[in-house]
Amino acid sequence: MDALIPTLAIWALPVLLAITLHEAAHGYVARHFGDPTAHLAGRITLNPLRHIDPVGTVLVPVGILALSALMGGGGILFGWAKPVPVNFGRLRRPKADMLWVAAAGPFTNLLMALGWALLFRIAASAEPGGYSLAMLKMADAGIQINAVLMVLNLLPIPPLDGGRIAVSLLPDRLAWRFARLEPYGFPILLVLLFTGILGAILWPLIAGFRYLLSLVFGL
Helix, strand or coil, X not given: CCCHHHHHHHHHHHHXXXXXXXXXXXXXXXXXXXCCHHHHCCCCCCCHHHCCCHHHHHHHHHHXXXXXXXXXXXXXXXXXXXXXXXXXXXXXXXXXXXXXXXXXXXXXXXXXXXXXXXXXXXXXXXXXXXXXXXXXXXXXXXXXXXXHHHHHHCCCXXXXXXXXXXXXXXXXXXXXXXXXXXXXXXXXXXXHHHXXXXXXXXXXXXXXXXXXXHHHHCC
């Protein structure tokens, strides 16, 4: 339990930014393509309080971190914010623009992962000390949570962003049939999670992404 508080202190900011900015990006891009729904709801904002879901943004990540601290690591840290409302019917080209709205979230996680990697490089070059070590750990946490959210959300399972990207790219008839899977998306994810299949899919992709970052930034 003594390790839990430092772990939460290191992970809190990266997790909050990763989850809330992911959602805000969806709303911003939706507004750009003609749907003001998220803007009118006050969801295009950097204020995390407008995006926090008590379960997905707080309880689930804290629970995973607590189990990880008690068990000495392991498990995939993830979470979610309140979904930003998007009325795809109000987009100028609903099916085509859906791709950009859906891709905005994972792309934002990519940008944040790059930013945290740069911070990690700066901290690694600084004089050794308590602040540089804390910065290294927080930057590593930022890379990890953004890598997880980016890869997870790109899985082609509705209603994940990857599922909506697939709907946008598929021919109309196939897209309509594929979109009908959306009510079953979350149960499918739970089955994949508890059977270990989700981890088997995600971990190699996350490791590969982190390896690319290490090559680019010399981590």
